[in-house]
Ligand code: FES
């Protein structure tokens with residue numbers, strides 16, 4: 400088994416479990432779920448004025464692999480810019496945690512949560528003009 | 544409503560050559576006929592391919608087919624008949640397990656009708672995951688505090704939610720049946736059923752934690 404100490408530790412002592420204020424402007428929240436297994440994950444990022452992630456928290460109601468993947472993802476996110484954060488791939492998480500094929504969707508969940516958190520932050524912090532545009536877009540979407 | 548999905552599999556009995564009114568089991572000589580490879584669970588159990596089925600008919604069919612495919616029933620038979628019986632028994636068990644449970648039946652029917660699997664379409668109704676997360680948090684609190692009353696209340700909430708979702712699944716399948724829609728509308732309807740079923744899967748997971 401290619402598990403090393405550090406990785407095993409994400410299973411046994413997950414880092415950054417918890418919540419931040421969902422309403423705060425500098426906090427982005429992603430809530431995602433895996434219908435295959437019914438697991439739900441919340442991941443939050445706090446972003447400073449220069450667009451760097453200073454804090455990341457998660458709450459995962461799911462399997463050990465999903466918890467380890469979110470723990471690893473939140474550790475990795477700290478200090479990254481939003482653009483860098485957006486490049487996180489589930490395959491990296493799965494690889495580093497040596498997840499077996501049946502557990503790949505657990506790492507996908509973590510990637511989706513990161514993406515959703517970034518999107519939420521961007522939505523909250525978009526310039527007024529962009530917000531209007533985004534709203535229009537959303538309305539356009541719901542109409543179809 | 545008339546359903547003719549079963550007519551396609553009608554054949555002659557391999558043993559007595561009589562025309563069979565149902566697949567698999569000859570009504571004339573009761574010989575177990577080979578399992579057509581294209582037969583789905585609804586056809587296997589002699590039911591119309593729809594969400595609302597008669598559970599009593601399903602159960603009776605299950606009993607009959609199980610008896611006729613039981614190894615004891617074929618103890619004296621040739622090995623190939625024995626092998627056929629085993630194949631049929633396995634298929635009948637799986638069909639019964641799938642069709643007797645409304646959630647499994649809905650998922651199976653959805654894919655049979657060309658709808659997406661949960662791995663392809665993960666969407667849930669808007670705001671649903673928020674609610675689920677909230678319920679999960681309450682559930683965790685109730686567990687930590689060993690609060691039986693809170694657990695019972697949460698269970699009730701989840702059961703109500705599950706029943707509501709299944710009701711709308713039933714309605715969506717009925718809509719789908721009622722009107723021959725264009726392909727785009729049909730795909731949209733199938734997607735909506737998937738959404739409800741995905742939601743059910745989250746509710747079911749939470750319920751399992753309360754057992
Ligand atoms: S089993 Fe579902 S997230 Fe891991």
Ligand SMILES: [Zn+2]
Nearest residue numbers: 556559569572
């Ligand atoms: Zn016959």
